Amino acid sequence: MTALPKDVVDDLRQENARLQAELRAAREQQAASAEILRAIASTSGDAERSLQQIVEITARLFGASSVTLNIAGGDEWARMIRVGAVSQRVGSELSAAQLRIGARNLPSTVFRENRQIHIPDMDNIDPAIADWPTLPHARAAGARAMAGTPLRRDGKAIGALVVHRDRPKPFTAEELTLLQSLHFKGDRELAVRCAAGVRSDCQKRQAPARWIFNDCAALHGR
Numbered sequence: 001m002t003a004l005p006k007d008v009v010d011d012l013r014q015e016n017a018r019l020q021a022e023l024r025a026a027r028e029q030q031a032a033s034a035e036i037l038r039a040i041a042s043t044s045g046d047a048e049r050s051l052q053q054i055v056e057i058t059a060r061l062f063g064a065s066s067v068t069l070n071i072a073g074g075d076e077w078a079r080m081i082r083v084g085a086v087s088q089r090v091g092s093e094l095s096a097a098q099l100r101i102g103a104r105n106l107p108s109t110v111f112r113e114n115r116q117i118h119i120p121d122m123d124n125i126d127p128a129i130a131d132w133p134t135l136p137h138a139r140a141a142g143a144r145a146m147a148g149t150p151l152r153r154d155g156k157a158i159g160a161l162v163v164h165r166d167r168p169k170p171f172t173a174e175e176l177t178l179l180q181s182l183h184f185k186g187d188r189e190l191a192v193r194c195a196a197g198v199r200s201d202c203q204k205r206q207a208p209a210r211w212i213f214n215d216c217a218a219l220h221g222r
Helices: 006-042 047-061 085-093 106-113 134-140 173-202 208-220
Strands: 066-073 076-083 117-119 145-153 156-165
Touching (some): 047 066, 047 156, 066 085, 085 134, 106 145, 106 156, 145 173
Antiparallel strands (some): 066 076
8 A cells, every 4th residue: 555645644634633623622612611501500590609600610611810700781880700819909909980881991892892802911912902900900910811702692792701811821712712602602592592482581680690691590491
């Protein structure tokens, strides 16, 4: 049997490695989504605990030192969950005006522009955002990389999730995709559920966070 040329073998190996990486990413995405939905279902009726669970699971899945989850209610943050030293320090050292929706900060920009923002190196920040008052405080608390991701329902941003790392390790393309898909998947499933017959119950919810996360538990018959 004639051996394949070396360049062909190399190409095949590279393609195999790429496919293996895609498979791992798909499995991680599925597992992460399932874990978050299980956490939501296990705390049915307690919106605050559901949000806390999501933040804690996100921190573990992405090797994060801190995570902040904000849910919008009109022009203000209706819920703010903070885990970790960086998030806590930013929340305590900055004024409410600096952290509000509309101010120059990561959660607000992610939410208003409905887009993900990755800061791979806190020591080399894009000049366009370098004047954000929150960033020096985050860096002083130990943040080395950050990623802000919109939480969406039907494609519309309803909040923001900010993940911090305390080591110089940027988020990979796969991790950034996973951060987006985790929460959009849940929102999409929720929309399907509501359309299927629980919309009247959804409309009874008072807080945005309760509407979003408690009704996800209904997907599992809780």
